[in-house]
Amino acid sequence: MINCKSIKNLIIECGGDLKKLTIAKSEVDALAAHINNCPECSKVMSRLSALEKLVAEDKIPAVPPAIASKIMARIAAEQNKCVQKKVLAVTNAEEMTLIEKIAALFLPKENRVWAYSIVIIIMAAALFLTLTHENNIPKENVIVKAGDKNPPETIDNKFKNNQPISNQNQNIAILENKAGTISNDDKKFKKCGFIVENGKLAAAGSDDEYLSNPAADLKVNYNGLATVIINRDSKFKFRDSGIDLAAGSLNIDIFVKNVIKFSVSTPESLVEVTGTKFSVSRKNNITEVSVQQGSVKVTNKITGTSEILKHGDKKIINKILKFQEKSNEAQTSEATIKNSIPLQTAGVELSTRKTDEATLKTDTKEIRNDTKVNNLIDKLKTNNMHEGN
Amino acid sequence: MEINEIEIIKKIKNGETSEFEHIITKYSKLVYSLAFRLLRNAEEADDLTQDVFFRAYRFLDKYNPEFKMSTWLSKITYNLFKDRFKVKQLNIVSNSISSDEDDKRNFEEKYADTGAGPYEKIEQSVKSRDIIAIINKLPDNYRVVVTMYFWGDYSYEEISQILEVPLGTVKSRLKRAKIYLYEKYSRLLEKWK
Numbered sequence: 001m002i003n004c005k006s007i008k009n010l011i012i013e014c015g016g017d018l019k020k021l022t023i024a025k026s027e028v029d030a031l032a033a034h035i036n037n038c039p040e041c042s043k044v045m046s047r048l049s050a051l052e053k054l055v056a057e058d059k060i061p062a063v064p065p066a067i068a069s070k071i072m073a074r075i076a077a078e079q080n081k082c083v084q085k086k087v088l089a090v091t092n093a094e095e096m097t098l099i100e101k102i103a104a105l106f107l108p109k110e111n112r113v114w115a116y117s118i119v120i121i122i123m124a125a126a127l128f129l130t131l132t133h134e135n136n137i138p139k140e141n142v143i144v145k146a147g148d149k150n151p152p153e154t155i156d157n158k159f160k161n162n163q164p165i166s167n168q169n170q171n172i173a174i175l176e177n178k179a180g181t182i183s184n185d186d187k188k189f190k191k192c193g194f195i196v197e198n199g200k201l202a203a204a205g206s207d208d209e210y211l212s213n214p215a216a217d218l219k220v221n222y223n224g225l226a227t228v229i230i231n232r233d234s235k236f237k238f239r240d241s242g243i244d245l246a247a248g249s250l251n252i253d254i255f256v257k258n259v260i261k262f263s264v265s266t267p268e269s270l271v272e273v274t275g276t277k278f279s280v281s282r283k284n285n286i287t288e289v290s291v292q293q294g295s296v297k298v299t300n301k302i303t304g305t306s307e308i309l310k311h312g313d314k315k316i317i318n319k320i321l322k323f324q325e326k327s328n329e330a331q332t333s334e335a336t337i338k339n340s341i342p343l344q345t346a347g348v349e350l351s352t353r354k355t356d357e358a359t360l361k362t363d364t365k366e367i368r369n370d371t372k373v374n375n376l377i378d379k380l381k382t383n384n385m386h387e388g389n
Numbered sequence: 390m391e392i393n394e395i396e397i398i399k400k401i402k403n404g405e406t407s408e409f410e411h412i413i414t415k416y417s418k419l420v421y422s423l424a425f426r427l428l429r430n431a432e433e434a435d436d437l438t439q440d441v442f443f444r445a446y447r448f449l450d451k452y453n454p455e456f457k458m459s460t461w462l463s464k465i466t467y468n469l470f471k472d473r474f475k476v477k478q479l480n481i482v483s484n485s486i487s488s489d490e491d492d493k494r495n496f497e498e499k500y501a502d503t504g505a506g507p508y509e510k511i512e513q514s515v516k517s518r519d520i521i522a523i524i525n526k527l528p529d530n531y532r533v534v535v536t537m538y539f540w541g542d543y544s545y546e547e548i549s550q551i552l553e554v555p556l557g558t559v560k561s562r563l564k565r566a567k568i569y570l571y572e573k574y575s576r577l578l579e580k581w582k
Binding site: 012047050051052054058060061063067068071072074 | 414417421422431435438439443446516517518520521524539540570
């Protein structure tokens with residue numbers, strides 16, 4: 001049953017036009033009859049009609065007459081801009097470098113900055129790798145030992161000259177000491193990881209110290225990771241992860257970079273592997289370290305200072321100087337040492353200005369004359385003792 | 390869509406930009422009216438109308454001829470209005486009640502159009518303004534539907550397409566808005582007595 005309230009909603013819904021209602025025509029007729037007879041529903045109908053009239057009364061200003069021309073002007077301006085962009089793009093394309101043209105083919109403009117950055121980084125990395133590789137190329141470095149009168153021998157030749165183990169079976173594992181021949185299977189060797197590949201060695205006395213053959217170099221292998229050539233007439237001791245060198249010289253070639261822990265110790269210095277190929281010699285209380293490839297860390301045992309030696313570097317550590325400095329420490333002030341006159345003899349320069357480490361920085365060629373070095377050391381010794389007195 | 394209109398669009402797409410003026414001439418009143426009803430500001434309606442046609446030109450390739458051009462343009466109008474409304478919401482609220490200048494213009498136009506005497510016209514204008522004020526105070530969802538229904542002469546389906554809401558939503562919003570308006574109008578009648 002339809003009541004006046006629901007009729008009111010229907011009238012409002014259709015806006016007073018009953019034909020708009022989705023109901024049967026008979027129902028529309030019945031509704032119209034009710035509205036005509038019902039004052040309340042008639043009132044709704046008339047109010048709604050008046051309301052729609054009032055809404056329709058609201059008129060808007062006329063469309064601005066110039067609106068079409070304004071829009072067309074904007075469109076024309078837009079087209080010109082597009083044409084200019086295209087012309088600019090063509091011009092730019094002509095001015096582009098080859099790299100830019102290649103980048104333009106593959107990348108949108110906004111990504112090209114990244115592409116350029118990546119290319120620059122790759123080029124820089126390539127340059128860096130090239131330079132690094134050049135530094136790693138083994139060079140014929142001269143091993144210079146104090147007192148050597150023979151022409152210098154390259155470290156690489158030294159390694160080559162030692163024949164492989166297979167050809168030297170008869171020489172392998174011969175250890176001579178006062179007590180007799182000792183096998184290379186000596187537990188002391190195994191424990192330390194050293195195997196004699198070529199040459200002979202003899203026990204030097206107590207405390208597991210050995211002497212290499214005065215007639216030939218000794219070649220030893222350390223755990224398959226390094227080859228050590230102990231030059232003739234050297235006095236040394238094997239220990240875990242290294243060799244203690246008392247006298248003579250040795251050359252070390254490390255196969256595995258950055259993995260092996262290996263060091264050579266002399267009374268004055270501790271030479272630790274951080275790179276690959278280097279040599280250490282000790283004579284007359286002077287330890288000389290030279291690096292042919294890679295780098296090593298050298299610690300002055302007297303002063304405790306360390307430094308990294310790189311490819312081509314050489315370091316001499318003199319025990320006597322330090323000893324004398326130490327012995328005169330109570331009487332000789334640092335200022336006195338600083339003020340002492342640097343000694344220069346026949347191209348060899350010794351400087352005592354650095355009191356923290358009595359290192360002698362000498363040119364490779366200059367130190368060849370062992371006599372001169374010894375004389376120089378004697379002079380310095382006398383000078384310092386005199387100042388101390 | 391008229392055959393003539395299809396031809397015009399083809400020409401425009403082929404580079405005959407000047408043909409677009411025919412589209413503007415034909416639909417500028419519709420777009421401007423809707424813009425004005427939504428914004429209640431002649432200057433902003435002018436700007437919006439320009440933007441609508443400019444956008445229509447740029448995206449003419451996306452126009453689907455299955456739909457009426459008027460519906461597509463109205464949709465662009467509504468979308469641009471929405472974008473502006475987010476930014477200028479406060480401004481629109483302040484303009485929802487017509488300015489004095491608008492009132493004057495409206496009055497002059499009404500006076501010129503009808504044959505009623507000056508007193509009746511002023512009274513009618515005041516009543517009309519009150520009703521429009523009520524419509525403008527409706528929540529935006531309802532106001533847009535009412536605007537399109539009363540002044541845009543759009544069908545429910547078209548409103549549904551323009552606003553991208555279901556047909557039932559359009560109908561229910563319109564019904565609620567009409568009942569609300571009727572109640573408000575009834576109260577105004579008491580006030581006007």
